[in-house]
Amino acid sequence: MASTKTAISPTRNEDYPEWYQQVIRAADLAENSAVRGCMVIKPWGYSLWENMQRALDRMFKDTGHQNAYFPLFIPMSFLEKEAEHVEGFAKECAVVTHHRLEPDGKGGLRPAGPLEEPLIVRPTSETIIGATYAKWVQSYRDLPILINQWANVVRWEMRTRLFLRTAEFLWQEGHTVHATAEEAMEETRKMLDVYTDFAENHMAMPVIRGEKTPGERFPGAVTTLSIEAMMQDRKALQAGTSHFLGQNFSRAQEIKFQDQNGQIEYAWTTSWGVSTRLIGALIMTHSDDDGLVLPPRLAPTHAVILPIYRDDSQKGEVLAYCHMLRKRLQEQTYHGESIRVEIDERDMRGGDKKWYHVKRGVPIRIEVGPKDMANNAAFVGRRDTGESRGMPIEELISNAGKLLAEIQKHLFDKALQMRIANTVDIHTLADFRDYFQPDDEQGRSKGGGFARCWFASEQAVQPLLDELKVTIRCIPLDAPGGSGKCFATGQDAATQAIFAKAY
């Protein structure tokens, strides 16, 4: 039995998967809906997504991209054109077959108006966007096309988990077209840089940048790059992918152009995306046994002011003081924007009110009562460290931006230390088996983490990986190169990758 009571039960140690669900519930982020696998993103969760969107959208525009919008539906025949692609998605497609409802004669309804060709609700839009690009691209002068789309997509998943794996999710998908392979590959890398910047500097989530092995690539891609983060249960989470599609989709969709020499060529395309899954990653990177912990860059509220008073005569004075304090804090900036401050004036027990904001992850709590007022002070609590102390309000105001920056940095550093402490080099099969023991009954990893291993053949190690439920996350871009001995076979190996259990 733990001696300290935590706001979230069970704790991470007791039952990690259930802790995750309870953090979401306690922070009021999302819930399951009446439709299998589809979630409802509640206001606090959606405001996190809005902040993510705003930051990413700025980055996409700063790298020359524009937004557009393409159809939700894809004709079935479009999917058939790229063989690997359809194989990758056929098993999880929501299929529209009718376009109206009619009375079923028993007081209910039934589908009517069968479509000539079934339509797929987009699981990803390479095919439908490619068909449009084929019409836009005639000459090298029409290139590059640099477009992003914010949209919902559907992948029919049998086992779903809020944010991490849902039948419908929100995402952005970039789709670009280039005249040369080099330029397309440069775009693929550039967008991985953008995702890395976002993950590390906005989400405070350190990531490993790498290339996927052939078995883990996006269906239809030539090269898939990804960023991989470590969650607190030491499992990996793929947080964003950027694909070099070569000419695969341009051949399937006939995206051709006349080059400067008058030759007709197939274009080179890329696609890249991140989704509401990032909210799951954010939760599992920073949250603790008291609930959600938000990095200030993405927090909808930076600081909440909690007025404390015993009666109405105190209330008026305290509230006036709180409004003054909010105004002064809002005049301060953090990353070029006004600090986001709320006052929680609800009529509620002080302890309940405090825990309400603890569980929702607000970075700074500021309690103000008559005594604090008299001393020109406030009682300031940090969500990330749990520290709290009285502080002169002039100090609070002048240091607010700095404090937020400190919290942001602390969260990143802590997550990085956690990853470093749980990343090992493994050279033998015995050590590998020992490191990746089966999960316990609650689906919690026993030991484990990231293992850096040389390996000779993806196909040769696949049965072992399937047995242990381990996957090759990526071949890190910053790997030192050289060669080693395969951990499984002892053969010479030219590739070193990160192995881990993963979400």
Place this chain on the structure above:
Amino acid sequence: MASTKTAISPTRNEDYPEWYQQVIRAADLAENSAVRGCMVIKPWGYSLWENMQRALDRMFKDTGHQNAYFPLFIPMSFLEKEAEHVEGFAKECAVVTHHRLEPDGKGGLRPAGPLEEPLIVRPTSETIIGATYAKWVQSYRDLPILINQWANVVRWEMRTRLFLRTAEFLWQEGHTVHATAEEAMEETRKMLDVYTDFAENHMAMPVIRGEKTPGERFPGAVTTLSIEAMMQDRKALQAGTSHFLGQNFSRAQEIKFQDQNGQIEYAWTTSWGVSTRLIGALIMTHSDDDGLVLPPRLAPTHAVILPIYRDDSQKGEVLAYCHMLRKRLQEQTYHGESIRVEIDERDMRGGDKKWYHVKRGVPIRIEVGPKDMANNAAFVGRRDTGESRGMPIEELISNAGKLLAEIQKHLFDKALQMRIANTVDIHTLADFRDYFQPDDEQGRSKGGGFARCWFASEQAVQPLLDELKVTIRCIPLDAPGGSGKCFATGQDAATQAIFAKAY
């Protein structure tokens, strides 16, 4: 034959519906996709939508609303619960019946994995959101719920037209829950005010605010309020609606709460929405025979600078001057934001470049050549009036914000004058028939406009309206009241409404 060549052919007078399509094409706003009825919104069109979203989202938040996200799919049984609602939407529902694809044995694919219950792609979300709210609402303390959703919806339309009527469109839908009818009705009116403010002050599109007659209400609503605008062909376009749903949906979805006296009651709900249809309205309100005309409040680019030079030696100097000019213009503000200025440096014939921006509706064009530079001047063209003249750049810079405000006001005033000039009071059936003559072969109204008429019974005039393809747009909220004689029957009538042909 017109003596002046126009950029758009045909002109509004020659063939209005085709002119509309050509304006969209020339401005590169959108196009039809390979999927019947679904459009592709191209970057210039989407950036208009982004600007609309940004302004509306601010207004929603300023009136106390939060965003959230609910499922794309609605179980068929949910729709069945509200009889009028399902009747209104059953004929245009995209129905998902399967959740995977399998080989059809002939080298193609076929739907597989039939669903136990078909899912409807949301045509609007009252039912799925209501089912969620039923879980959230227990007590009067849980009310009000004030939530908005930005989403795509699908209504299977047989005859589609870009932006105005498409199978899939983008919109926002507000869904609120209240403890009393009065509060819900106040919300319904408040959101109509927000839409009015947006239409008139951002879109520069004057609207008539009114209540729909029973025959024109949203399926399931008790009261539907709308804003109605007049397009340049004198037809009406419903630009936004706000519905008081009474307890109809809360009864169907079991949204109940315990009031302050401990009684269990059904809640009162509202819903309100505007869509990408507004882009169609924007086009048809302001554009002319040279293409799109954008109101500055929504224009992605306020001013475009067109450098003019004969050779490379001039080019460097002219471009440097243009960059200086852009920087100085960007330091000016319009409605509290930095003026949005682009330089078009593309290597293109000067005339083509000018017309490119004319057709895309950029409010201000600034041409700068070596002579202008020498005189510290520029040649400035207004898109709305077509006027252009040389101007000292200091005058241009210091007046830029004022000029944009003038353009915005001019567009509104012109549209308002147009509506006033084409709104009449009609008292007799003969005059009504004469006013609403059939459209010509191109679908262009001959005469017509808005008719203000007293009428005794909606049902009684319906056959006449169907014959003439006229609809009752709304009973204006600012109608003076009183009574009159029914234009159709001469009976006493207590209601005066706006009648018009409509999109």
